Amino acid sequence: xxxxxxxxxxxxxGGSNTGIGVVRPSGELVVSxxxxxxxxxxxxxxVSMIGETARRLMDxxxxxxxxxxxxxxxxxxxxxxxxxxxxNLGWKNVPLGQMVQEELGITTxxxxxxxxxxxxxxxVGAGVGxxxxxxxxxxxxxxxxxxxxxxxxxxVKGAAAEFGHxxxxxxxxxxxxxKRGCLEAYASASAIASRARERAEAGDLPALxxxxxxxxxxxxxxMVSQSAxxxxxxxxxxxxxxxxxxxxxxxxxxxALNPDVVVIGGGVMGAGDMILEPLRRFVRELTFEAIDDSxxxxxxxxxxxxxxxxxxxxxxxxxxxxx
Amino acid sequence: xxxxxxxxxxxxxGGSNTGIGVVRPSGELVVSxxxxxxxxxxxxxxVSMIGETARRLMDxxxxxxxxxxxxxxxxxxxxxxxxxxxxNLGWKNVPLGQMVQEELGITTxxxxxxxxxxxxxxxVGAGVGxxxxxxxxxxxxxxxxxxxxxxxxxxVKGAAAEFGHxxxxxxxxxxxxxKRGCLEAYASASAIASRARERAEAGDLPALxxxxxxxxxxxxxxMVSQSAxxxxxxxxxxxxxxxxxxxxxxxxxxxALNPDVVVIGGGVMGAGDMILEPLRRFVRELTFEAIDDSxxxxxxxxxxxxxxxxxxxxxxxxxxxxx
Numbered sequence: 001x002x003x004x005x006x007x008x009x010x011x012x013x014g015g016s017n018t019g020i021g022v023v024r025p026s027g028e029l030v031v032s033x034x035x036x037x038x039x040x041x042x043x044x045x046x047v048s049m050i051g052e053t054a055r056r057l058m059d060x061x062x063x064x065x066x067x068x069x070x071x072x073x074x075x076x077x078x079x080x081x082x083x084x085x086x087x088n089l090g091w092k093n094v095p096l097g098q099m100v101q102e103e104l105g106i107t108t109x110x111x112x113x114x115x116x117x118x119x120x121x122x123x124v125g126a127g128v129g130x131x132x133x134x135x136x137x138x139x140x141x142x143x144x145x146x147x148x149x150x151x152x153x154x155x156v157k158g159a160a161a162e163f164g165h166x167x168x169x170x171x172x173x174x175x176x177x178x179k180r181g182c183l184e185a186y187a188s189a190s191a192i193a194s195r196a197r198e199r200a201e202a203g204d205l206p207a208l209x210x211x212x213x214x215x216x217x218x219x220x221x222x223m224v225s226q227s228a229x230x231x232x233x234x235x236x237x238x239x240x241x242x243x244x245x246x247x248x249x250x251x252x253x254x255x256a257l258n259p260d261v262v263v264i265g266g267g268v269m270g271a272g273d274m275i276l277e278p279l280r281r282f283v284r285e286l287t288f289e290a291i292d293d294s295x296x297x298x299x300x301x302x303x304x305x306x307x308x309x310x311x312x313x314x315x316x317x318x319x320x321x322x323x
Numbered sequence: 324x325x326x327x328x329x330x331x332x333x334x335x336x337g338g339s340n341t342g343i344g345v346v347r348p349s350g351e352l353v354v355s356x357x358x359x360x361x362x363x364x365x366x367x368x369x370v371s372m373i374g375e376t377a378r379r380l381m382d383x384x385x386x387x388x389x390x391x392x393x394x395x396x397x398x399x400x401x402x403x404x405x406x407x408x409x410x411n412l413g414w415k416n417v418p419l420g421q422m423v424q425e426e427l428g429i430t431t432x433x434x435x436x437x438x439x440x441x442x443x444x445x446x447v448g449a450g451v452g453x454x455x456x457x458x459x460x461x462x463x464x465x466x467x468x469x470x471x472x473x474x475x476x477x478x479v480k481g482a483a484a485e486f487g488h489x490x491x492x493x494x495x496x497x498x499x500x501x502k503r504g505c506l507e508a509y510a511s512a513s514a515i516a517s518r519a520r521e522r523a524e525a526g527d528l529p530a531l532x533x534x535x536x537x538x539x540x541x542x543x544x545x546m547v548s549q550s551a552x553x554x555x556x557x558x559x560x561x562x563x564x565x566x567x568x569x570x571x572x573x574x575x576x577x578x579a580l581n582p583d584v585v586v587i588g589g590g591v592m593g594a595g596d597m598i599l600e601p602l603r604r605f606v607r608e609l610t611f612e613a614i615d616d617s618x619x620x621x622x623x624x625x626x627x628x629x630x631x632x633x634x635x636x637x638x639x640x641x642x643x644x645x646x
């Protein structure tokens with residue numbers, strides 16, 4: 001066996017970027033890069049770009065890759081490696097796993113991107129050693145992942161951990177999924193931006209509006225977070241409200257699963273303690289004491305690489321379970 | 324080995340009654356009975372009555388019991404067999420498992436009563452063969468149970484599946500636990516009765532009020548159910564509302580765990596299709612199609628014996644896992 005023949009490739013397909021990295025069996029990321037996920041050019045083009053980039057990375061570190069793990073958003077058939085639907089890209093029934101496998105000539109496992117991130121955090125991130133880990137990823141949407149005794153829990157059709165579409169408010173805000181009152185409609189980056197825009201239109205957020213160059217429509221979740229960190233009271237209020245909504249989702253999942261680690265990741269967590277501190281306080285109010293006492297609520301540790309590392313780790317685990 | 328030496332004893336301790344039964348390894352209930360759980364006389368008295376009754380039952384069917392399984396409400400230490408808190412009985416830190424074990428001279432396992440009911444339904448009830456089963460028990464409170472691949476899922480401290488205290492409404496109705504907006508404050512028997520009393524006071528429910536002998540305070544959930552079955556529109560509306568609240572809880576758990584079977588049991592299910600039919604309809608509206616398609620929502624099959632049978636089954640399973 002050549003040196004480096006024991007590596008794994010992780011791919012994290014997102015709505016705007018796709019991360020690709022080479023991962024050691026220890027979970028260490030050797031090298032990684034990002035390519036843009038160009039929606040208009042379709043899956044074939046993406047797969048050939050993934051192939052090109054992956055080959056370059058493997059050459060770079062003289063790695064021979066045993067297996068490829070790939071995380072994608074949206075509902076999947078993990079057995080057949082098919083992306084059933086990718087709403088942000090408008091794709092349907094794309095056999096992405098198989099296509100990458102053919103492109104690279106390496107066995108490829110497909111999984112949900114939020115599962116991959118959760119697994120990565122359990123494997124080498126914020127939840128090492130957890131028996132029951134749940135992970136909330138607060139990005140454009142709200143993703144979820146569950147890791148029980150070192151395995152991703154997927155439910156009977158691979159669709160478990162859809163925490164973003166938990167209903168926290170009867171007849172509440174309209175969610176992108178068409179329902180009302182979903183957690184995602186309150187605690188995602190887009191929900192934070194929407195709520196901030198509403199307030200800015202009402203004249204409540206002059207500092208934030210200035211950050212956005214005076215245009216309400218340009219306000220982003222990052223700007224709210226930045227404005228809050230700079231001391232703007234109204235922006236701080238929005239972040240605290242976000243934490244209070246998120247706390248309902250986190251508490252509901254904790255009351256259902258009694259985890260020892262709850263990982264909160266995704267872009268929104270750029271706000272750090274501004275979210276985390278009130279979140280912990282609200283969760284404590286909402287959750288059974290014994291359940292709250294047994295869990296640590298922690299920020300994700302792997303950042304944007306969680307998906308790449310976790311996808312590689314899931315591939316490694318699957319290989320082991322087949323031995 | 325004598326004939327009948329392979330039986331299990333199941334005990335289901337409830338706030339007002341305690342069920343005791345002898346169960347075959349096949350899950351068949353050989354004989355069972357109920358004694359009243361006399362709160363004022365304390366745990367010692369209850370344990371000695373359990374002992375007396377259990378010995379009589381074992382004599383009756385010439386059964387020699389290998390193990391005892393006991394289900395109780397409230398938070399437990401399942402390892403040590405200690406009831407940490409039994410709010411309805413006002414007990415704290417009672418080593419009930421150990422006390423029954425000493426009384427009967429047979430190894431006794433303690434578990435949560437809702438877990439026992441869920442396990443019973445998975446073992447020989449409405450969810451035989453399920454890979455991921457979740458169970459909602461709608462009684463005075465709302466209990467929950469999760470069975471994954473034939474094992475009760477308890478989380479890290481044995482406190483998982485507290486579905487009754489999932490929050491379905493921000494700043495909603497006050498729950499007995501002190502929080503606001505818990506599922507239990509909307510879909511339990513006591514919640515149904517409370518909502519009906521409010522309407523009756525407003526003059527909306529003459530038929531129901533008549534059933535209660537003209538006294539609002541005497542209205543029970545059973546009466547609402549009976550009145551609805553007899554065709555009273557207002558009572559039917561209350562049952563349908565109950566189903567809509569319950570649907571949020573059921574959908575949230577389905578989106579989190581992607582189960583193949585959802586069992587709904589407990590006294591409230593005396594209303595049968597009056598709850599079940601709108602529940603299925605509302606859940607379909609609230610849940611991801613793939614997740615809804617993969618699950619059957621079914622009424623419990625074992626009725627009041629689920630706890631007794633399931634407790635015996637859990638004891639049997641624990642013994643097997645120790646072999």
